[in-house]
Amino acid sequence: MSLAMRFLSELYTEIDTVAKNPELFQLKYKNTKVRYLRKFPYGIYYRIVDEELIEILSVIHTNRNPKIWTKRNR
Numbered sequence: 001m002s003l004a005m006r007f008l009s010e011l012y013t014e015i016d017t018v019a020k021n022p023e024l025f026q027l028k029y030k031n032t033k034v035r036y037l038r039k040f041p042y043g044i045y046y047r048i049v050d051e052e053l054i055e056i057l058s059v060i061h062t063n064r065n066p067k068i069w070t071k072r073n074r
Helices: 003-020 065-071
Strands: 028-029 030-035 041-050 053-061
Touching: 003 030, 003 041, 028 041
Parallel strands: none
Antiparallel strands: 028 030, 030 041, 041 053
16 A cells, blocks of 8 residues: 555544544644544644534644644634
């Protein structure tokens, strides 16, 4: 399997994990939580809108400034 396919596979797995247990992961900023991928240096930044809706704000590399997604957090 290619590196890109391994990345996407892990990303989708972690998105499913977030969807099933959104409260489980750490609160990073105000109402935004983050779930870090295990094998790749990326984080999924999301917020819980209501019981049935989770909004993914960004998927960014951990070396990037995490505040780049804050403009989307409105």
